[in-house]
Amino acid sequence: MAPEKSAEAVGLLRTFERRFLAARALRSFPWQSLEEKLRDSSDAELLLDILQKTVRHPLCVKHPPSGKYVRGFLSELIRKHEAVHAEPLDELYEALAEVLTTEESSQGHRSYLLPSGDALTLRESSAIVSHGTTGLVTWDAALYLAEWAIENPAAFASRTVLELGSGAGFTGLAICKECRPRAYIFSDCHSRVLEQLQGNILLNGLSPEPPPPPGHSPPGSEKPTVTVAQLDWDLVTGPQLSAFQPDTVIAADVLYCPETIRALVRVLRALSAGPEGRRAPDAFVAFTVRNPETSRQFTAELAQAGIRWEAVPRHGQKLFPYDEHAEMAILKLTLPAPQTHMET
Structure with a gap:
């Protein structure tokens, strides 16, 4: 040959x-x-x-x-x-x-090869919609956000990361394996999603632990402290969110409908509430642009909540297989400065 x-x-x-x-x-x-x-x-x-x-x-x-x-x-x-x-x-x-x-x-495994030579494996539903949720499969924006994170590890290294709507867990597991965060909080609201998420975390050699007490700094370790939290965006309060004390907040492919967008923006606004003197966390939201009107509604809701945003430039590396023709976007959000009170 x-x-x-x-x-x-x-x-x-x-x-x-x-x-x-x-x-x-x-x-x-x-x-x-x-x-x-x-x-x-x-x-x-x-x-x-x-x-x-x-x-x-x-x-x-x-x-x-x-x-x-x-x-x-x-x-x-x-x-x-x-x-x-x-x-x-x-x-x-x-x-x-x-x-x-x-x-x-009704389930099968998906595996991904990481730049470090490690592999990431998830057990997922074979159907896009299962048990009344779309959170049992990995969506393309999660792959896209993980690529960006691996290319920009400083946004996560030695930080506490809170992920909103973790789904099957791909983005968070990739960050835990490649970006060396201090602590990582996976979150979702659907009980079946949380059950599968727990299993995927264990499958990749991590052990979920109870949330550490406020102000606690976990000892240095090769692996981050991992927590799984049930968060209902319509019910969670500012104090509950600030207890996580995140330095970085991320979400991928969570812009589905007007109600979900408003709930997400409310949570992002609430994350600015916390102890005086503590800076607001950095926030990144990734999504596939399926309907431009959905993107416009999201940015309009951000503006109304006083949250500034800027588009993150497209990254250069293609590590994971997803639809090359899909339009992807990541927005970097500037959350308002911490306040002492918020509406619950």
């Missing part, structure tokens, strides 16, 4: 590996490039390499995606092979036979 073609094959393998580990939609894979590559090759070595980087990958063996997803992937791989090769490839059919015997589940 020529050197330039070898480089193409390496890039193709990397794309298949990362998209399969993350259980991305099968239509997003470079199937046409694979078929062209197979037509140029006289053997099935590339397909065997793809099998090792996907279905046979150690991460997938230990934490497999849903059986339905693996079956669909292998079926498509077999179709591409049969389109250009007369002889069947036994390894592909053996892998398909194995997954055909697995018990079907």
Whole structure:
């Protein structure tokens, strides 16, 4: 194989590996490039390499995606092979036979490779909406915000971070593994989301602990102190929020409807309440721009609450697989100076 073609094959393998580990939609894979590559090759070595980087990958063996997803992937791989090769490839059919015997589940794993060489694995629902919530899956803005965080670790290093609407936990776990925060508070309101979130934190080698008392500074450690909190944005009070004493506040893909936006802005405004002399936390909100009107409503609500904002420039690295054509945004918010009282 020529050197330039070898480089193409390496890039193709990397794309298949990362998209399969993350259980991305099968239509997003470079199937046409694979078929062209197979037509140029006289053997099935590339397909065997793809099998090792996907279905046979150690991460997938230990934490497999849903059986339905693996079956669909292998079926498509077999179709591409049969389109250009007369002889069947036994390894592909053996892998398909194995997954055909697995018990079907409503959940599966998604894994992501981090720059440090570590991996992040989540157990998620196979459906976008499950148990009456969308919080059981990872949304693209969470991946985008995690990329930005990894590129800008100073915003999180040695800080206490509060995440609003943590969902499956991807962004927070990436920050905990790559950005060395002092403490990290995951939060959500749905009981099923919180249950799954707790499991994902444990799956990645972290142990949720009760919130530390106000003013307590955890001892130095390689791992941050991790807390999971149930926060209902419509009910939480200023004192409850200020007790977390966050230095940085983040949220990803939480702008769904006017009611949610107003509740989020109320929480952000409440975070400015706290002990006199304590600076307001830095805040970052990431979202996919699906409807420009939703973005305009968010910025209008911020202005009415006295919260200034600026768009964060797009970052340069693409670490995780998500829709390249989606418009992503991160807003850096300047919360009002701390006040002694707030409405509850």
